[in-house]
Amino acid sequence: MHGTDRDRRGRNWRPHRRHGIGTGGTCGDTVFDQYERALPVGSGLVVQPVGLSVLDGLGLANAARALGQRIVRMAGHEATTGRQALDVTYDPDGQAREGLAMHRAALHGVLLQGAQGAGVRFELGASVTALDGTRFRVGETLTDAFDLLVDAAGAGSPLSPIKTRPLPFGAIWGTVDWPDATDLPPDELRQCYRAAAHMIGVLPIGRPVAGGPQQAAIFWSMPRDSHGAWRAAPLDDWKAEAQHLWPAIAPFLARIDDHNQMTMARYSHGTLRRPFADGIAHIGDAWHRASPQLGQGANMALLDAWALIRAVAQGPIAEAGQRMFNARRMHVRAYQGFSAAFTPMYQSNSRSLPALRDRILFPVSQIWPATRVLPRLVRGDVLPPLAAGLGY
Numbered sequence: 001m002h003g004t005d006r007d008r009r010g011r012n013w014r015p016h017r018r019h020g021i022g023t024g025g026t027c028g029d030t031v032f033d034q035y036e037r038a039l040p041v042g043s044g045l046v047v048q049p050v051g052l053s054v055l056d057g058l059g060l061a062n063a064a065r066a067l068g069q070r071i072v073r074m075a076g077h078e079a080t081t082g083r084q085a086l087d088v089t090y091d092p093d094g095q096a097r098e099g100l101a102m103h104r105a106a107l108h109g110v111l112l113q114g115a116q117g118a119g120v121r122f123e124l125g126a127s128v129t130a131l132d133g134t135r136f137r138v139g140e141t142l143t144d145a146f147d148l149l150v151d152a153a154g155a156g157s158p159l160s161p162i163k164t165r166p167l168p169f170g171a172i173w174g175t176v177d178w179p180d181a182t183d184l185p186p187d188e189l190r191q192c193y194r195a196a197a198h199m200i201g202v203l204p205i206g207r208p209v210a211g212g213p214q215q216a217a218i219f220w221s222m223p224r225d226s227h228g229a230w231r232a233a234p235l236d237d238w239k240a241e242a243q244h245l246w247p248a249i250a251p252f253l254a255r256i257d258d259h260n261q262m263t264m265a266r267y268s269h270g271t272l273r274r275p276f277a278d279g280i281a282h283i284g285d286a287w288h289r290a291s292p293q294l295g296q297g298a299n300m301a302l303l304d305a306w307a308l309i310r311a312v313a314q315g316p317i318a319e320a321g322q323r324m325f326n327a328r329r330m331h332v333r334a335y336q337g338f339s340a341a342f343t344p345m346y347q348s349n350s351r352s353l354p355a356l357r358d359r360i361l362f363p364v365s366q367i368w369p370a371t372r373v374l375p376r377l378v379r380g381d382v383l384p385p386l387a388a389g390l391g392y
Contacts, residue, residue, distance in 0.1 A: 029120055032136060032143075034127035042104040043173035043263070044205040044217025045292075046071055046189070049090075049097050050380035051299035054306045060114045067106040069186065069206035069214070071099035074378060076191035076201075079245045083358045085193055087366070088374050097379060099295075101189070101205045103175060103215060107298065129158055134279035147317045149280040150308065152301070155268065160286040164270030167291055169347035170224045171199075172262040178204065178214040179251035186214070192246035196346055196354040198222075200242050200249055218252050220262075221347045227264040235259055267291050271336050276321025281308055283324075288332050290339035293346055296380055300335065303385050304328060310386075327386045334383050 047055065047064065055061040076086035091097040116122075123138075130137040134145045151159045184190055184202055191201040199221040207214060220242060222230060230238060239253045256262065268289050275287040284301030304324065311323035344350055345357040365374055376382040 030123065031115070031120060032123045032126040032128050032138065034125070036125045042265070043175050043219070044101060044103055044203045044215075045107065045298045046203070046295045047100040047102060047107065047302075048295065048299045048378065048380040049099070050385045051302045052100060053385075054299075054302040055110075057306060058114055060110050063110045063113070064100060064102065064107065066210065067110070067207050068100040068102040069204040071101045071187055071189055071204070073185075073188040074191075075188060076193060076199075078354070078358055079192050079194045079198075081358070083362075085354075085358050085362050086191065087362075088378050090375055090379060092371060092375055097375075099379075101203050101217075103205045103208045103217070104298075105208050106206065109209070128153070131159060131280065147279070148312070148320060151280060151282040151286045152284055152305070154285040155289055157282070157286040159280070160272065160282050162270050162272045162282075162286065162289070164268035164289050166224060167267040167269055167343070167347075168223060168349075169221050169291075169343075170227075170264060170266040171219045171221045171347075172227070172230070172264050173217060173219045174256060174262040175205070175215055175217055176252055176255040176261075178216050179255065182248070182251045184248055190248075192249070193346065193354065194245055196344065196348045196350055196357075198245060199346055200246055202249065202252055216252060218249070218256075223349075224266045231259050265292075269336070269340060271332065275325055278318075281321040281324060283308060288336055290336055291343040291347065293343040294335065294339050295378070296335055296339075299380050300332065303331070303380075307386055330387060331383050331385050335380075338377065338382075 047068065052061055052064070055064050072090050074086060074088045075084070077083065078085050090099060126138045128136045128138055131149070132142055134147065134149060135142045136149065137143075151157055153159065178186065186204045189201065189203050191199060193199050199219075201219050203217040203219075205215050205217050220238075235256070235258070239256065242253060243250045269291065271288045272282060272286075275282040283304035285297070287304060288300065290297070307327045308320060308324045311320040311327065315323060345353045345361070364370055373382065
């Protein structure tokens with residue numbers, strides 16, 4: 001959106017400003033970011049079909065597909081019993097639906113190039129600390145006033161009034177080149193669990209840049225306060241434990257020789273009741289935060305940004321936040337609930353929940369209609385991502 005755009009009243013309006021360069025933050029007009037250069041944070045993710053639809057709408061899906069790795073199935077088993085605990089095929093009906101796994105740097109690069117090509121301006125090294133009406137406060141100075149400010153600063157946003165609860169488990173993540181000596185399929189997310197206290201996984205994520213090596217994201221769950229103890233222990237102790245749990249992980253762990261190759265991620269859960277106010281809209285993790293267990297975080301941010309783009313285009317700018325909220329709230333509410341319900345079955349100290357997962361929920365998941373519902377849950381479209389009115 002540019003300064004020549006007009007709202008329905010025909011009034012020239014000033015371009016909106018966005019704070020933060022996250023997954024949703026590269027869809028803005030002028031972006032303020034605290035870092036001196038735009039860079040992503042994190043390892044791998046899956047762009048679900050709903051997220052790919054947004055990239056299609058932005059004209060960026062082909063660039064993303066050129067770097068990412070198609071994912072057709074998610075599977076996991078319990079290490080002690082060998083019992084299957086997760087098995088979801090993206091496209092049981094054969095309609096060419098799939099996920100696209102990517103390194104965050106690759107997705108960030110695609111979005112950044114698209115934003116730069118659209119004329120988005122970046123103010124780097126600009127740490128936004130507060131709002132003053134419709135202005136950002138950057139250090140001791142105020143920006144110009146704008147008709148719409150967008151908070152896309154993620155879980156660390158200083159602008160969002162969201163209240164969250166810390167989740168008891170987090171995970172360490174790392175990125176390695178895909179090894180030749182593995183039998184794991186390159187188009188599936190694979191996980192292994194010991195009850196719910198340990199989860200280790202491998203996600204093929206394609207290439208970070210064109211011509212780069214094929215890579216994988218590996219992750220290991222742990223209590224959020226255990227990272228210090230993990231770093232203090234010999235790395236080989238952890239690798240031996242992980243390989244005992246799941247021997248197939250060995251070729252990937254062989255590429256890890258330093259604690260610093262694995263980064264700790266801690267998660268929280270919460271949702272803003274009203275993700276907008278006069279002159280500002282909050283999107284992505286600044287609006288709603290959850291565990292990444294369902295693989296929806298980046299997709300939710302993309303959907304929020306897309307809803308806001310359409311909301312601005314379809315009515316007065318002053319009402320855009322409300323229209324975005326109306327279009328997204330049911331989908332956000334549903335997936336926040338799904339995440340809260342499912343996460344403890346895979347990441348917790350519970351003994352009963354993983355037993356319920358393995359002995360009851362998994363067998364039921366292989367029976368119709370669950371065989372149709374679960375793929376939709378994973379794809380992100382168990383409910384319409386955008387309510388009627390804004391389209392999709």
